[in-house]
Amino acid sequence: MTQDELKVMVAKAALDYIPKQGVLGVGSGSTVVKFIEQIGLNEIKVEGAVSSSNKTTALLRERGINVLDPNSVPGYDVYIDGADEVDPHFNMIKGGGACLTREKILTSMAKKFVLIVDKSKLVDTLGKFPLPVEVIPMAREQVIRTLKKLTGGDPVLREGCITDNGCEIVDVRGLSITDPVKLEDEINAIPGVVTVGLFARRGADVILYATEEGVKTLKRPQ
Ligand code: 5RP
Numbered sequence: 001m002t003q004d005e006l007k008v009m010v011a012k013a014a015l016d017y018i019p020k021q022g023v024l025g026v027g028s029g030s031t032v033v034k035f036i037e038q039i040g041l042n043e044i045k046v047e048g049a050v051s052s053s054n055k056t057t058a059l060l061r062e063r064g065i066n067v068l069d070p071n072s073v074p075g076y077d078v079y080i081d082g083a084d085e086v087d088p089h090f091n092m093i094k095g096g097g098a099c100l101t102r103e104k105i106l107t108s109m110a111k112k113f114v115l116i117v118d119k120s121k122l123v124d125t126l127g128k129f130p131l132p133v134e135v136i137p138m139a140r141e142q143v144i145r146t147l148k149k150l151t152g153g154d155p156v157l158r159e160g161c162i163t164d165n166g167c168e169i170v171d172v173r174g175l176s177i178t179d180p181v182k183l184e185d186e187i188n189a190i191p192g193v194v195t196v197g198l199f200a201r202r203g204a205d206v207i208l209y210a211t212e213e214g215v216k217t218l219k220r221p222q
Helices: 005-017 030-040 054-063 100-110 137-152 180-188
Strands: 023-026 048-051 078-079 111-117 131-135 154-162 168-173 195-198 204-209 214-217
Touching: 005 030, 005 078, 005 111, 005 204, 023 030, 023 100, 023 111, 030 054, 030 078, 030 111, 030 204, 048 054, 048 100, 078 100, 100 111, 100 195, 131 137, 137 154, 137 168, 137 180, 180 195
Parallel strands: 023 048, 023 078, 078 111, 111 204
Antiparallel strands: 131 168, 131 195, 154 168, 204 214
16 A cells, blocks of 8 residues: 555545534645545535645635634634654654644644544654754754754755745754653744744644554544
C-alpha cells in the first residue's frame, strides 16, 4: 500500500468526526487535501469552516463550503489536521507546509483536535523532522543565532518560502526533543518568532493513523 493510499484511508475515517452542525476547523497539507476531497466525494454537509491556509480555503470554497473569518467564531467543536511527527504523548511537530501559525490559532479555538496521519508519522521522540519556526523577516538572523544557542540544533532558512502571513520559515535540524512543552515556550519567547511548530501545550486529542491493517484510533487519556 502506498503512502497516498494510506492518506486516503485516514481521510475517509475522519469524515465520521465532522460535526452534523456548526463549524469545522480544517488544517493544511496533503492528508488534509485528501480529507477535503472525501468531503466532496461523499457529499458531506459542512455548515461552515475555519481554514488554516489560503490553499485550504480555496479547496473548501471549490466544494461550496462557507469559509468563515475566525474572528466571527467564538470557538468550535472539531479541528482536523495532519502532522509531520507525533509522539506517544500526543505532542506534534507541524509546519512542514508552512501553515503552523494559523494551524495553532485554530487548534487553540477547538474543543477537539483530531489528527489524521499515516503510520510513518508516529515517532518515539520528536525532532527527526526539522522543527519549523515562523519568523518576522527582519529578525531572521538574530532568531537563527538564538535558536542555535538554545537548541544546539542547526537552524536553516527555508529558501523561497513566504507564509500566508508574509513571514519566513526557519527549520531547525538535528533535534531530539525530550521536553516539548518547555522547548515550545522557550522558542515562542524569542523576539521575532511568530510561532514554533511544536504543538505540545495543546496537543492532539484523537489520533487516527492509517496502517496496512486499517485505521487505528488513539485517544488522549482525559
Ligand atoms: C502544514 C502541516 C501539515 O499538517 C504537515 O506538514 C503534514 O502534512 P502532510 O499531510 O502533507 O504530510 O503542518 O503546515
